[in-house]
Every structure is written in C-alpha cells, then in structure tokens.
C-alpha cells in the first residue's frame with residue numbers, strides 16, 4: 001500500500017533505532033537521500049554539479065540537521081553551498097560538518113551566527129559565518145540553483161514564526177513574482193505546513209520536489225499542503241518495517257488494476273451489476289446523459305434511468321442501451337425494476353426527482369449521493385454503503401446543515417477536519433472532490449488519490465465521476481465476498497483513479513503530452529481505455 005503516516009507514527013517507528021544510539025545513522029541516510037535528489041535536480045538543470053550553488057534554509061531541529069548534512073555532502077561534490085540559519089539554535093554536528101566541508105553560514109537578524117560552535121577551531125569563521133538581513137537572504141536564494149527548505153519537519157507546531165516567517169514570506173513573494181526563482185526542494189515536508197493535517201499556517205514556499213524520509217507524511221497527501229509539496233520522493237532510512245498501517249492510503253496502479261472489475265466467464269448482465277440512476281431534470285438533462293454514459297463506460301451490466309419523459313427521450317436518442325422509467329415515484333414505494341446500486345442527485349431539480357431519490361434511498365441498496373440529493377442525508381444516518389460525493393462548496397453546505405458553520409474556503413483550508421466531521425456526524429462514506437480526492441468511511445482506511453489533471457475542472461466532470469462510481473458500486477455490490485469495513489471507501493478511491501486516469505487520457509497527458517482542454521464527454525469516452533492503460537502498472 002502506497003500510504004501516508006502521521007508524525008507520531010514515524011517517531012514511534014524511529015524510537016527503537018534512536019534508543020539504540022542510531023540517531024546519527026538515520027540522519028546520515030536521510031541527508032544522503034536528500035543530497036542525491038538535489039544533485040539529480042542540479043544535473044537536470046545545468047548538466048553538471050561543479051560551480052552550482054545550493055542554499056538551505058535551516059531551522060533549529062533535526063530537519064535543519066538533515067539540511068546541513070546534505071549541504072556538506074553537496075559541497076564535497078563541488079557545489080558552492082550556504083546555510084541560512086533562521087532560529088536561535090542549529091544542529092551542532094551538522095553545522096560543524098558543513099563548515100568542515102567549506103560551506104558558508106549566514107544568519108538572519110537576531111539569530112546567532114553559529115560561530116560559537118566553530119570559532120575556537122576555525123580561524124576563518126568571520127569570513128564564512130556572518131549575519132544577513134532578510135533582503136540579502138532573498139538575494140542569496142535567488143542567485144542559487146536550488147533552495148533546500150529545511151526549517152521545520154515532523155516537529156512543526158503551527159506556522160513559521162519570527163525571522164523564519166519574515167524570510168519565507170519575502171521568498172514566497174519572490175517565488176510568486178519571478179519566473180527564474182530557483183526550484184525549491186523541501187526536506188521531509190514543506191515548512192509551514194502541518195505534517196499531520198496539511199493545513200497551512202502563515203507563509204510557505206512551493207516546492208518542486210519533497211524528499212521525505214521513511215514514508216510520506218500525511219500532509220503530502222492532503223490539500224492544501226500537498227499542493228506545496230510538488231513531486232514526492234520517499235527515501236528509506238531503515239525503520240519502514242515498524243511503521244504499521246498508514247493513516248491514509250493511496251491506490252497505486254497495481255492495486256487499482258487488481259480491483260478493476262472484470263466479468264466472469266459465466267457472468268450475465270445482472271451479475272455484472274445493475275445501476276439505477278436518478279439524475280438530471282428538465283432543467284439539466286445533460287447531467288443525466290453524462291452520468292449514464294459514464295456508468296455504461298465503467299462496465300455496469302445494465303443502467304436503468306428514472307426521470308422525466310423528456311429526459312428519457314434525450315438519453316435514449318444517444319444511449320439506446322439505457323432502460324428508462326418515466327413513471328412518477330409513489331412516496332414510500334420502491335421504484336420499479338431491480339438494481340444493485342443507485343446513483344442519485346447529479347443535476348436533479350424539482351420535487352418529482354427528489355421523490356424518486358427518496359424512494360431509492362429508502363430501498364436499502366448502496367448509493368452514490370451527489371449534488372441535489374446531498375440534502376437528503378441527515379445526522380446519524382449510519383449507512384457506510386451510502387457514498388456522498390460533494391465538492392468543497394457542497395461539503396460546507398452539508399456541514400452547516402448538520403450544525404457547524406463552514407464555508408468553502410474553510411473546507412479547502414482544513415479538508416481533513418471537514419471530511420472527518422461529515423463522516424462522524426452522518427455515519428456514511430464521503431468522497432470530497434478537488435485536486436486531491438479524499439475518501440473516508442466510518443470504518444476502515446481513508447484514501448487520498450491524485451491521479452487526475454487540472455483539465456478535469458470542467459462542467460460535468462463531477463457527473464462523470466458519479467456515473468463511474470455508481471457503476472463500480474453496482475459491480476462491487478453484486479460481487480460475492482469482500483464484505484469488509486473498507487470496501488466502500490476502496491470502491492470510492494477506485495472511482496477516483498478511473499476518473500483521474502480517464503482525464504489524463506482525454507487530455508493527452510497519459511501519452512506523454514503536455515495536456516489539452518477536454519470536455520466531460522471526452523472523459524466519459526476515455527473511461528473504458530483505463531482498463532488498458534492501467535494494465536502496464538504505470
């Protein structure tokens with residue numbers, strides 16, 4: 001499992017090695033991995049290491065220690081290196097190693113220069129260790145080929161403060177405004193991001209690469225922090241076996257391939273899963289069409305559509321495969337025809353469609369609850385087989401209706417907290433849409449998937465996701481066995497993989513392209529290709 005871990009879990013895994021006096025060994029492995037990744041980045045940009053410049057922003061703890069040792073390693077390979085100390089203390093052995101390798105030490109105002117560690121043994125310390133203002137600190141970074149962010153790691157509590165906040169605030173402005181700002185490599189996690197929640201407090205630099213140790217930290221899987229992390233590279237340091245279960249999972253290509261449903265040799269349309277769809281309305285017929293197309297594309301054995309006669313006509317003109325039912329729903333009665341799962345709510349409007357959604361919800365089968373049907377789920381519903389698919393704005397409305405005021409910005413800033421509150425209050429599974437798709441169910445593991453492309457942020461894309469999830473849910477519900485706590489979250493995560501990969505196929509990125517606009521219909525059309533695309537395990 002490609003998973004992410006809390007700071008406490010990583011600390012607990014490191015504990016036996018630290019108790020055995022192996023702290024320096026762990027740090028040397030981490031720093032070596034960081035230095036190798038930085039060397040690779042410099043080579044890609046300049047061809048060689050000699051004459052390149054690297055700067056590390058260095059905090060007082062072991063994260064700063066990793067940065068100092070990595071600089072020492074780079075200095076021995078011909079890179080001109082400087083550390084900018086941003087706190088009252090610095091990792092003494094790391095600082096000594098950096099100086100021994102010929103590195104410069106600069107300190108922000110109010111921060112000791114580190115000479116007290118060195119002066120008695122280093123006659124040239126005045127030349128190599130000196131104070132700098134924030135302005136000069138920014139200049140030094142702008143002239144570098146790479147900036148290593150080693151201020152705070154898993155020991156971080158809250159946002160950057162004092163001199164560190166001043167420098168990173170100024171650097172963040174330079175990064176936002178300047179094309180040639182050097183790439184930033186974050187050591188373990190971007191400083192200023194909470195390692196467990198991904199929340200950002202105060203200024204933060206956007207990394208091109210985060211080199212993280214032992215395992216990904218939860219923040220690297222969680223918005224908004226994950227957006228600051230760039231590409232994530234995990235460097236093993238020898239404690240991985242003690243990590244246990246991750247707090248967040250991420251289905252990789254191999255796992256997704258194993259989970260994608262395939263028909264058995266003796267299967268028929270009913271064993272492959274029948275999906276009932278209550279979506280669209282006279283006002284929004286397109287949502288029904290997109291949801292049904294995506295459900296068929298994702299392998300449902302049959303799709304039954306329930307809605308107004310005019311929408312049935314639109315659907316059958318394009319999708320003759322769909323079995324349409326236009327009769328009105330009788331309150332407290334089942335809708336006609338057997339289904340194994342439901343997709344409810346995408347583009348619904350008006351009482352008739354909501355009555356159909358209510359009847360479907362009352363039937364007890366698993367259901368995707370999207371858009372207009374989200375209002376039908378209340379506190380204490382206690383049905384993990386219902387999968388809600390809100391985006392941040394819809395989740396804010398849902399939480400406010402459940403009793404705590406949230407707005408869209410707050411959900412985006414504290415997505416894990418918002419998701420957890422919704423799951424705990426309702427007792428159902430929730431899939432939160434966005435650049436990262438987060439999933440949690442009342443029991444079992446949560447997931448964070450990042451398989452898509454920003455081109456997916458287009459009208460109707462959510463209807464396609466709902467259709468894919470509905471089809472996978474119907475197929476999972478009709479499959480035998482697999483009756484464990486984690487199945488609903490897993491099927492939701494799988495839908496995010498299929499939707500994301502279909503987006504990358506439709507945008508041309510899966511074939512190595514730089515990306516191009518797509519429509520929701522393109523995404524639905526690409527869904528079957530995911531079964532081929534994923535077979536290579538990329």
Ligand SMILES: NC(=O)C1=CN([C@@H]2O[C@H](COP(=O)(O)OP(=O)(O)OC[C@H]3O[C@@H](n4cnc5c(N)ncnc54)[C@H](O)[C@@H]3O)[C@@H](O)[C@H]2O)[C@@H](O)CC1
Nearest residue numbers: 026027030061062063152153154155156157158159161188
């Ligand atoms: N413990 C180990 O064995 C290893 C630790 N490693 C590195 O060590 C890091 C963790 O080191 P530490 O536990 O020393 O913690 P950090 O280096 O993340 O933070 C150092 C200290 O800064 C202070 N601090 C916290 N939040 C602050 C804030 N907002 N503003 C200012 N100061 C703040 C705290 O006192 C904290 O202990 C990891 O992220 C990783 O980079 C690696 O070297 C691998 C081995």
Ligand SMILES: Nc1ncnc2c1ncn2[C@@H]1O[C@H](COP(=O)(O)OP(=O)(O)O)[C@@H](O)[C@H]1O
Nearest residue numbers: 433434435452453454456457459460461462463
């Ligand atoms: N920046 C992004 N990167 C990757 N995927 C995204 C991004 N923005 C949105 N998405 C995905 O696109 C879909 C948009 O769904 P939604 O907001 O419901 O749109 P609509 O209501 O128009 O159908 C979701 O699956 C979401 O995860």
Ligand SMILES: [K+]
Nearest residue numbers: 149152189191
């Ligand atoms: K860091």
